[in-house]
Amino acid sequence: MQSFGRPRPTTNPYIHMLDEALAGTPGIEHLRFDRRRALLGRYDALQLHWPETLFGGSTPSRALARRAFALALRARLTITPVAVLRTVHNLEPHSSSTPWERRYLAWLERRTDHRIVLQERTTVPPGAPTTLIRHGHYRDWFASAPATPATPGVLGFVGLVRPYKGVEELLDAFATTRDSSPQLRLRVAGRPTSAALERELRGRAERDPRVELDLRHLPDAAFANAVMRASGVVLPYRAMHNSGSALAALSLDRPVLVPRSDATEALASEVGPGWVSTFDGPLTGDDLERFAASVSTPPAAPPELGDRGWDGVGAAHRSAFVAAVERRRRRARA
Template identity: 50%
Template sequence: MSRPERIVVQQSFPPPRPTTNPYIVMLLDALLATPGLEVRTFSWRSALLGRYDVFHAHWPEILVAGHSPLKALVRQGLTVLLLLRLAVTRTPIVRSMHNLHLPQGISRRERAILRWFDRRTALRIGLNPTTLFPPGAAHETILHGDYREWFAAYPHPGREAGRIGYFGLIRRYKGVEELLEVFAGLPGDGLRLTVAGRPSSEELAESVRALAARDPRIAVRLAFLEDADIADLVGRSQLIALPYRDMHNSGGVLAALSLDRPVLVPGNETTEALAREVGEQWVLRYDELTPEVLGAAIARAEEIAADDRPDLSARSWADAGRRHLDAYARTFTLRNPRRPPEGA
């Protein structure tokens, strides 16, 4: 099958809402502005009955999840129908690798469907240069874009000496409880820690509140953050601490860097590469989070000039639409390997 003049791509995300991940909103804007590409946001009717050339998945686990066992079962059935439809019509799946592993705590049925989804994927898109792909799998790397333009409309307050911030969804693997315990062991009356974001469970919320109550220097706000709240929290912070236990792709890291604040993150291949890209002083890494490590990171953050900025030139959205169009187009060559590449 040859490449159509205009590629129609069905996305796995619905029309954006105020709470939609900014990455998705900016990606959609970039795709809609790309000549030769028609984009459709997700509905089950569109995905199952609509006509399109490529299905682009982001977080496939969302397709099989539901707020109740019955809703989950219905969505899992619909996902099976979708995969059958894609197989019968030979419609390729392109998947952005936001997560490298299956979610924890899912059912055997969900796991089986997601593995089937993975086997049916024709091409994978890595969001950073260290993403590992299955041997022989077709892939492209399109770097996760920055958030500078996204936050440009909001006030950017000056940084406050000794203030550390954490923002974003609060989940067990993000290490917020560990951060609270480590900060409590760090002496200094002039230090402050602000933790803000929506917890994944009431149990976790209670744990965070209990740990924060032990130290008057800690403030918590356990609620969804608007963009203006994030710009304010990050702007006032001298350092953003994001102690995720497993860090590969992080919109929070890029949001902090886009607002010109250094981040403290676990050291791994991904964060080492990011430090080389944007500047070593902006991505501070550790092997084990301790009060001494946290104190040293604050001291290093103090050395950054107020008008200095990380180098995010490789994270521009200007070329993202075309790069995705090229990735979609490549799937037509993959479906028909005897067809020579264009221009050959």
């Protein structure tokens, strides 16, 4: 059983592609998440992606109901030999959590039988059973998107706008380029996760006529168009480990500017010269100007993404599931 339900149009494309890969893999009975079945039904393994999504809720009553479910799921996982796998998308949860939620996540970390990492530089507990299954590219996902030429001098941010992504800092840094680069433009496209964040972005953007905002959910075609219209995509995250947005931009043949880390330097080396630029510390106007200058001439060769195809992803997950189930059953017999 996966921790996601039937993918919707707004669901992360990674989940869509994984859902399809698992459904088409022999030897797997692919179950999407169902709360009743999670508590009472029969299944061998539970794969978690972003376990912090077990909590939260748009109202206090929904948040209380989710906490009650999390407690019931803990009881189920305590008394039955269901294997728990976790795909380590991020080193830390994206959303803030309460002390109770942190204790629950710590328990879940201890209860995990097997981890799936998307890159070599993901840290896991010493000796923890782990399988590397690289984050796939988006070339097939966006294959039907009409080609759109890049607009010279335009930088873009595209994707869901969350606080940790640093879009406010991007707008502040861009404002400092006004005198030295008046011809530069910035487009921010994507839905903010809160009304307060949207107000913050609009307040910053209205002071600079070079900034264009499109603060809505972007269907796939609009997402691809927003990426391709930019000469380069800026992802000013406060920290970056895995980034679907970076891979999406590279899959659409647009260079990216990302924070420097072991993971982003490895990505730069993997995809080839000119495709991944990095910045250190808080993003500055100088960083943006250097990036704009670098992308004014596109790289000679397309980004190398051949090792990130989706062929074999389902089979690799199946092997991880088998290993996790066998490990859990051995522990249950001991």
